[in-house]
Each structure stands twice: as structure tokens, then as C-alpha cells.
Amino acid sequence: MATTPQPESHLPLTPTVFAILLALADGEKHGYAIMKEAALPAGGGISLGPGTLYGTLDRLIRDALVEETGLTDDARRRYYRLTSLGHRVLAAETARLAASLRTARSRTAARGVRI
Amino acid sequence: MSRPNPTLFALYRHALRLYPYRLRLLYQAQMLQSIRDAHTDAERNSSAISFWLRLFTDLLKSSLKEHILMSRDEVMRRPIFFHALTLCALLTLMGGGAAITMQQMLRRDADHPQIEMAGRYAYDIAHYHIPPALVLPTGFADPSTSLEPFYILYDGAGKRLRSNGYLKDAVLPDPPPGVFAYLRRHPTDTFTWQPGPGLRIAAFAQRIDVDPGFDLNPNPGFILVGRSLTMVQRQEDQLRTGTFITWFFLMALLIAGALFLNRAQFRIQSDKSRAR
Numbered sequence: 001m002a003t004t005p006q007p008e009s010h011l012p013l014t015p016t017v018f019a020i021l022l023a024l025a026d027g028e029k030h031g032y033a034i035m036k037e038a039a040l041p042a043g044g045g046i047s048l049g050p051g052t053l054y055g056t057l058d059r060l061i062r063d064a065l066v067e068e069t070g071l072t073d074d075a076r077r078r079y080y081r082l083t084s085l086g087h088r089v090l091a092a093e094t095a096r097l098a099a100s101l102r103t104a105r106s107r108t109a110a111r112g113v114r115i
Numbered sequence: 116m117s118r119p120n121p122t123l124f125a126l127y128r129h130a131l132r133l134y135p136y137r138l139r140l141l142y143q144a145q146m147l148q149s150i151r152d153a154h155t156d157a158e159r160n161s162s163a164i165s166f167w168l169r170l171f172t173d174l175l176k177s178s179l180k181e182h183i184l185m186s187r188d189e190v191m192r193r194p195i196f197f198h199a200l201t202l203c204a205l206l207t208l209m210g211g212g213a214a215i216t217m218q219q220m221l222r223r224d225a226d227h228p229q230i231e232m233a234g235r236y237a238y239d240i241a242h243y244h245i246p247p248a249l250v251l252p253t254g255f256a257d258p259s260t261s262l263e264p265f266y267i268l269y270d271g272a273g274k275r276l277r278s279n280g281y282l283k284d285a286v287l288p289d290p291p292p293g294v295f296a297y298l299r300r301h302p303t304d305t306f307t308w309q310p311g312p313g314l315r316i317a318a319f320a321q322r323i324d325v326d327p328g329f330d331l332n333p334n335p336g337f338i339l340v341g342r343s344l345t346m347v348q349r350q351e352d353q354l355r356t357g358t359f360i361t362w363f364f365l366m367a368l369l370i371a372g373a374l375f376l377n378r379a380q381f382r383i384q385s386d387k388s389r390a391r
Contacts, residue, residue: 030145031145031146031148031149032148032149032152032153035149035153036156047169048173049169049170049172049173049174049176049177050142050145050146050147050149050150050170050173050174051134051146051173051174051176051177051178051181052173052176052177052180053149054138054141054142054145054146055134055138055177055180055181055184057142058138058141058142059184074148076144076145076147076148077145077148078145
């Protein structure tokens with residue numbers, strides 16, 4: 001019997017993958033919009049070149065975390081969005097990072113350092 | 116909105132050939148469009164040099180990475196039984212090679228006492244001119260029942276002078292005449308000899324060059340020392356059996372592992388297809 005793919009099997013994500021998924025979390029975007037979003041401090045602060053972006057997108061599509069919308073305003077500008085598995089993977093990674101952050105905060109607070 | 120430098124843009128477009136063909140086919144137009152888009156923003160934020168430097172660095176790094184990942188995927192895509200078969204062949208070759216090497220070592224070790232004894236006898240006779248009766252052992256040896264080495268002394272014409280070897284109460288036969296012909300051209304010869312049915316002998320023969328001024332009446336020409344290979348044959352049989360059993364279990368383990376992995380891979384692929 002086939003099992004439902006578990007988001008945890010994709011964790012931990014690389015910073016590049018996390019930044020791409022995060023960029024697509026609030027809706028569909030084309031490649032350059034993803035690059036811009038990922039470069040922002042809030043988006044991960046990752047500087048993505050076209051080669052890295054489309055190579056990673058290709059693997060994310062193959063792993064069913066991202067899909068093409070099929071809608072396009074230009075043949076050279078295609079739009080991508082998260083699949084439901086992509087959303088779940090992003091949520092699982094965010095929870096994992098949040099747990100690590102909580103631990104780091106509590107351990108450094110004990111030594112008088114605040115994060 | 117300005118256009119990117121046409122020369123560098125053309126160079127970048129050509130450099131996209133560094134990517135795997137499939138990736139280029141799918142994303143080339145989008146990559147170039149991203150550069151046009153990025154160029155407009157970059158004009159405001161950074162210099163043209165750093166913009167193109169970043170792009171080409173990314174191209175080199177990511178194209179290399181994509182080729183490595185593509186090769187890995189190619190290997191992973193091949194059926195598990197292909198890898199299992201390759202591993203089986205490799206293990207068989209390596210195991211076979213190791214078994215043959217060990218067999219050769221066993222065989223070589225079986226020659227050592229004869230080489231040492233023949234050398235000593237030949238030296239004592241040829242250089243110290245000690246009569247063979249005083250140099251050679253007096254006890255008898257039957258290679259069909261004992262592992263004790265035996266000797267046969269010949270004159271220069273290949274005629275037997277004396278021997279302590281017997282084969283079931285009969286005289287040991289002589290080795291093939293080719294051995295003497297060989298020894299006339301070379302100082303020593305190591306060979307396996309079968310003097311009787313089911314009996315193999317590890318034999319070593321050496322030419323004895325007595326100084327021309329001396330006459331031992333008659334002068335010996337060759338000494339042959341041999342011993343039964345029964346023990347070595349037994350060890351070889353054990354080695355063969357051990358190698359075969361190990362090989363058989365390894366093959367069974369590999370096939371079982373391949374079946375298990377094949378099943379697991381099938382499940383993962385089904386899950387992925389379902390998720391799509």
C-alpha cells in the first residue's frame with residue numbers, strides 16, 4: 001500500500017530551497033520575482049543567480065513541492081506556485097527552525113545573552 | 116529601461132551551453148529574461164562589472180552542480196538490479212583474483228624445501244667435491260604415503276645414479292626427458308610432475324656443474340628433489356570450498372538486498388507519482 005509523502009522526509013531544507021519556498025508562500029511568482037524576494041533580508045537574504053534558481057526549481061518541481069501555474073504573461077516569463085506538499089514542507093521546516101530558535105534563545109538567555 | 120551589454124549578454128547566452136541540455140531546453144528563455152529584468156534593477160543598485168561577475172560565477176558554479184546532480188540521478192535511475200549485477204561481477208572478479216593469488220602462494224610455499232635442499236646438495240657436491248653418498252640422505256621416502264622429500268641424482272646424460280624415493284615398493288619413474296634438455300640450457304627447473312595416478316609432485320631440479328679437474332666417478336649432472344603435493348591439494352580444496360561458500364552467501368545477500376531496495380524504490384516512485 002502506498003504511503004502519503006511525509007514533509008519531514010524533505011527536511012532539513014537548504015537555505016536556497018527554503019528561500020524559494022518562502023518566496024512562493026504568498027502566491028505565484030515568476031523567476032525574477034523569486035530572485036528578488038529571496039535577496040531581501042526577510043526572504044532569507046540569498047543571492048540567487050539564474051542558474052541556481054532554475055536548477056533548484058527544476059528539482060522542486062520533480063519532488064512535487066512546486067508546480068508551474070500554466071498561466072503566463074510572456075512566453076519567457078513563467079509563473080510558479082507551491083503545491084500542497086510544498087506548503088506542508090515549508091511549514092514543517094519553519095516549525096523546525098522555530099524550535100531551534102527557541103532552544104538557542106533559552107540557552108543563551110541563561111548566559112545573559114539575548115537573541 | 117536599458118538593455119544589458121549586448122556582447123556580455125551574447126557571451127552569457129552561449130555560456131548557457133555549459134548546463135545540461137535538458138535544463139537549457141526548459142529554462143534558457145526564462146534565465147535570459149531574468150537577466151534582462153535583473154539588469155534594470157542592478158543599474159540602480161550596483162556596478163555593471165559586479166553584476167556580470169556575479170552572473171558568470173553563478174553560471175559556472177551552478178552548471179557544475181547540475182552536471183554532478185544529473186550524473187547522480189542517472190546512476191540512481193538505473194535499475195537496482197543493474198547495480199547488483201555490477202557488484203556481483205566485481206565481487207566475483209575480486210574474490211576469484213584473491214583465491215588464485217592464495218593458491219599460487221600455497222603452491223610456491225610447497226616448493227621451498229626442495230629448492231633449499233637441492234641447492235645445498237648441489238653446492239656440497241660441486242664445490243666441496245663431497246661424494247654424493249655422504250651428502251644425500253640415507254632414509255627412504257614414498258611420496259604416495261609420506262610428505263617427506265625424496266631425491267634422484269642423475270649423471271650428465273640423464274642416467275639415474277642413486278635415489279631414496281620409492282613408489283609403493285617400486286622404483287620412482289624418471290621425469291619427462293624434456294626436463295634434462297631444459298636443465299642443459301638453464302641452471303634450475305621447477306615443475307609439477309605426476310609419477311603415478313592421483314599423485315602430484317612439486318619437483319625442483321638443479322644442474323650440478325662439478326669442476327672439470329675432479330672426477331667423482333661418475334660425475335653427477337643433475338639433482339631432482341620432490342615431495343608430494345597431497346597437503347597442498349587438501350589446502351587448495353579447502354580454499355576453493357571456502358571461497359565458493361563465501362561467494363555464494365555474498366551473492367545471495369546482494370540479490371536479497373537488490374530485491375528489497377527495488378521494492379522500496381517502487382514505493383517511493385508510486386508516492387511521488389501520487390503526490391503529483
